[in-house]
Amino acid sequence: MAKNNLISGSIWDEYSQKVQDLMNNPRHMGELTEEDAKATNTKLIVADFGAESCGDAVRLYWLVDEATNIIKDAKFKSFGCGTAIASSDTMAGLCIGKTVDEAVKITNIDVEFAMRDNPETPAVPPQKMHCSVMAYDVIKAAAAQYKGVNPEDFEEEIIVCECARVSLKTIKEVIRLNDLKSVEQITQYTKAGAFCKSCVRAGGHEKREYYLVDILAETRAQMDKERLAKATLSDNFDDLTVVKQIKAVEELLDAEIRPMLHMDGGDLEVIDIQKGNDGMCDLYIRYLGACSGCSSGSTGTLYAIENVLQENLSPNIRVIPV
Template sequence: MARDTLIGGALWEEYSSEVQRRMNDPVNMGEITQEEADKESKQLIIADFGAESCGDAVRLYWLIDPKNDVIVKSRFKSFGCGTAIASSDMMAELCMEKTVDEALKITNIDVEKALRDDPDIPAVPGQKMHCSVMAYDVIKKAASLYKGVDMSEFETEFIVCECARVSLDTLKEVIRLNKLDSIEQIVDYTKAGGFCKSCVKPGGHEKKDLYLVDLLAEVKEELEKEAISKKIKEAKADGDFNAMSLVQKIKTIESILEEYIRPTLKADGGDVELVDLKEIEGGYELYIKYKGECMSCSMNTTTTLAGIEDMLKFKLKANLRVLVI
């Protein structure tokens, strides 16, 4: 059946022919009975898993040889949409002739890729990727029953994007190393957020504990703070404030203003600008200019000014007077 075949008045060009074939004629659908397991001296495992986001569910049957942990037969029953049937059918097939530990390495991406007609074209639309995720999760459930452990033991990382199985640690590392600054770049580098898009921002078909937009903002803020701290260290040049050049002194003051002063002022609609730094007998005079709401604030020459001066004195360990122009 071609990808652009019309079915029931809907254009199914986003579904591969392999997906459509397995929707209509699944190869591995069925049951494995305890009688069959006893007859072959094998262990029967029956695992159920449901997806809360869509209400689909799958039951997985494994017939395992306890001598070597090999899954000699795998069958399934799916209670859901056609995509869930096709994904479950492929999942069951991929499990056969593998050990339980080998089956645990099968991911939802492996299932989806095995259903593709073209290696570069997804087998299903993004909003249907959760069906292959469900297939991945039921494998973990079956393995946990066979091994007698909780399935959470197989998940060692916090997964942000369930569709692409991308963890929080991986996302943070990729964003940091490549200095990514957009969701589009994250999708390009990691594939996270490229399928159902529920993990990108609130409002998708499935609620998430953490969204990519929040993670990106968090990492960018961390990188900015680290950059500021680095500038301070570089400006100090392994010496005290008095030993710095004028350029280094100004960079250091700017870094302190950016990290410790401006966030508070900006929160109230204001800001401060460094205008000049003069060296006087026994210390320094720093000239600043208020911006925004700070210009009309009644405390800009009292409490706010004293706070800026105290912070700079504390950080620089220098005799410094701050003046407003």
């Protein structure tokens, strides 16, 4: 006899078998009462959370041993889709046996990962990741009720990606530590932007305060300024070795010149720096892309490059296109 499933058709191939099973047969669905608490000498906690983006809601029940703060039992009621049921059931199961402080550390990534059939394949499609986020948020609500604090007290950082629960601080640190240059790299390192993608850029299904494209641009700009400041505060440019001079020039070009050239489809490369007979530092460059052959390369663009280098590094720099 064929297994009775609520789901059929290729559209459901994106859902793991665990998710499909829990949609039909949740293990922890139900409610706990004051009678249950008295019978087990525990404290009953009932917390609610609703997701504005989809209208789903979940109620979480805990029986907590106040002597040890261990969650002895957990059940839920879910008012929403099948994925919300599966996520809430998994979340409730993960809570059992943990202390309240340990339960607060359960993330939506933990919930989603526990529903996977294998570690490499997501349990649900990206647009359904918010269901596991809802499960995470109701845990905070329950813990806050138990401890007599606000749920926000458990959120110490600004969350940019709700799906993967990645903070602004983490994203900035990862960009800096790994010298990331694209949103795709941020996603590879943190999972931010891998699911519903609302945090990638403006225009997604949910408006965000912070977007990955802006965080990347702002962090990269700050990194360039810091490199420039470091170069400016170092030894006198004219006394540096050629290798250090080229490095200082490259960092300044990256911060102030190349972004302008890239907007027009162009670029430049540094060929060499040589000491002229007149005491000037001759910087030889080659224009690339749209800048190659452009008439302003020997006039306006050249003057702008030379002016930036002279003001920030040394008045003795002379730029020579080749």
